[in-house]
Amino acid sequence: MRIIPSEKKPSEFFGLLTSSIAPRPIAMVSTIDKNGSINLSPFSFFNVFSSNPAMLVFSPARSGRDNSLKHTYLNVKEIPECVVNVVNFEMVQQTSLSSSMYERGINEFVKAGFTQVKSEAVTPPRIKESPVQLECIVKQVIELGTEGGAGNLVLAEVKVIHIADDILNVYGQIDPNKIRLIGRMGGNLYNKAFGEALFEVKKPSIPLGIGVDSLTNEIKNSNILTGNDIGKLAGISSLPDETEVNEYKLIELADLFVEHEDNLSELEIKLHHLAHELLISDRVEEAWKCLLSFNN
Numbered sequence: 001m002r003i004i005p006s007e008k009k010p011s012e013f014f015g016l017l018t019s020s021i022a023p024r025p026i027a028m029v030s031t032i033d034k035n036g037s038i039n040l041s042p043f044s045f046f047n048v049f050s051s052n053p054a055m056l057v058f059s060p061a062r063s064g065r066d067n068s069l070k071h072t073y074l075n076v077k078e079i080p081e082c083v084v085n086v087v088n089f090e091m092v093q094q095t096s097l098s099s100s101m102y103e104r105g106i107n108e109f110v111k112a113g114f115t116q117v118k119s120e121a122v123t124p125p126r127i128k129e130s131p132v133q134l135e136c137i138v139k140q141v142i143e144l145g146t147e148g149g150a151g152n153l154v155l156a157e158v159k160v161i162h163i164a165d166d167i168l169n170v171y172g173q174i175d176p177n178k179i180r181l182i183g184r185m186g187g188n189l190y191n192k193a194f195g196e197a198l199f200e201v202k203k204p205s206i207p208l209g210i211g212v213d214s215l216t217n218e219i220k221n222s223n224i225l226t227g228n229d230i231g232k233l234a235g236i237s238s239l240p241d242e243t244e245v246n247e248y249k250l251i252e253l254a255d256l257f258v259e260h261e262d263n264l265s266e267l268e269i270k271l272h273h274l275a276h277e278l279l280i281s282d283r284v285e286e287a288w289k290c291l292l293s294f295n296n
Contacts, residue, residue, distance in 0.1 A: 010064040010149035015186060018044075023183025023191045027058045028085040028095055030109070030124040031075035038116070038124065039071045040108035042087065042095050044184035045151060054158035056084055056136060059144075059151040067148040071104045073141070076154055080138035081122035084156065085130035088180040089192060094129075121159040131167045131179050135160040202235075202282070209235040219291060224272040229279045233288065240289050245296050248289035257293075268294055 005013050018024075027046040031039050045059035060070035076082055087095050091114075098112040109116050115128035119135050126133040136156035144151045167178040181193040191197065212220065212234040219225065219233065240248075249257065256274075260267035271294050278287040 010147070014064055014149060018184070019186025022185045023193070026087040026095065026182065026184055027056070028087055028091075028098070028127060028130060029058060029060075029072055030083045030085065030127065031072050032079050032081070032124045033071075033075045033104075034078040035105075037105045038107045038109060039075055039104075040098050040112065040114065040127070041070065041072045042099050043072075046084075054161075055139070056134065056156045056158060057153055058084070058156070059153050061151045062145075062148055064149040067146075070152075073152050073154070074104070076138045076141060079123060081124055082136050082138060082154070082156055083119055083122060083124050083126050084134040084136060084158075085127040086132040086134075086179075087182060088131055089182050089194075090180065091127075091129055092182055092190060119160070126162065131164040132174075133162040134158045135162075204235040207237050209237060210239070218268070222272050224269065224276055225279075226276070229276055229287075232279050232282070232284050233291075236284055236288065240285055240292065242296065245289050245292045248286070249293040249296060252286075253290065253293055 003013070003016065008016075024044040025046055027043045029041055029043060033039070041060070043058045043060060045061065047057060049055050049057050060073040062069060072082075094112040094114060098108040098114075100108075100111070102108060102111060108114075109125070109127075116125040117128045117133075119126050121135045122137065126135070136158050138154055139157050140153075140155040142153040142155070144153065163174065167174055169175040169178075176198055177194045179194070183191045183193055185191055212230055215230065215234060220230065225233075253271075256270055257267065260270060271290050275287040275290045278284075278290060
């Protein structure tokens with residue numbers, strides 16, 4: 001499929017875009033207008049873009065249906081302050097409810113059943129139920145267009161952050177299985193960012209990894225090793241030496257070599273399968289010894 005955005009209806013392209021760029025974190029943003037009316041609304045066009053200064057960006061886009069402007073956008077233009085409250089699994093249904101198209105001036109804290117907490121540095125209140133609340137000053141609003149679906153980037157500098165004690169581990173770090181964040185997918189779908197959904201990817205070695213360009217064609221073009229396998233193999237800083245490979249071959253691979261001594265093609269396939277299993281368990285050095293043993 002090949003698509004030119006301008007050739008699609010905004011509503012159709014929105015669906016494709018939000019299904020492709022996912023999962024997205026969700027900001028529950030509380031704002032206030034010049035009359036003191038409070039608004040609360042969720043946005044998944046949102047992320048952190050700087051830590052010093054601490055800057056968040058979210059986008060209350062124009063409606064793709066009638067080109068109307070979000071109350072959040074109107075509020076931050078009047079009072080350039082907001083609180084970005086993160087959304088966890090325990091809040092998802094109330095968060096969805098708060099996205100309903102209530103009239104301006106209606107307090108979504110009340111409609112969605114969230115508890116208002118007085119902020120320290122800004123006027124809009126925080127959500128008590130949110131595990132992390134970030135009080136922000138709006139530094140800039142960038143309008144990206146005037147048609148339906150056009151974004152309005154709100155650049156917000158964090159002045160105070162509140163973190164619930166019960167989501168911290170013994171080291172004072174946020175535990176993903178305690179904060180239980182969720183992300184936005186396309187359509188009506190969300191995802192969990194905790195439990196079995198989590199997996200670890202170790203950073204490449206320091207000194208630098210050897211790189212994929214250092215791998216042999218037999219390894220790079222393997223029908224058994226995956227892209228993730230190749231990435232792990234290329235992330236190692238140095239290869240096992242010949243002595244280590246030979247010792248591993250004699251101790252761990254002897255039976256395999258004897259069984260397939262008359263069929264080298266089958267032996268290579270078996271070694272690639274074994275290396276793949278080792279890499280799944282992050283036993284990268286062993287996987288390298290297994291692969292290098294074929295030519296030793």
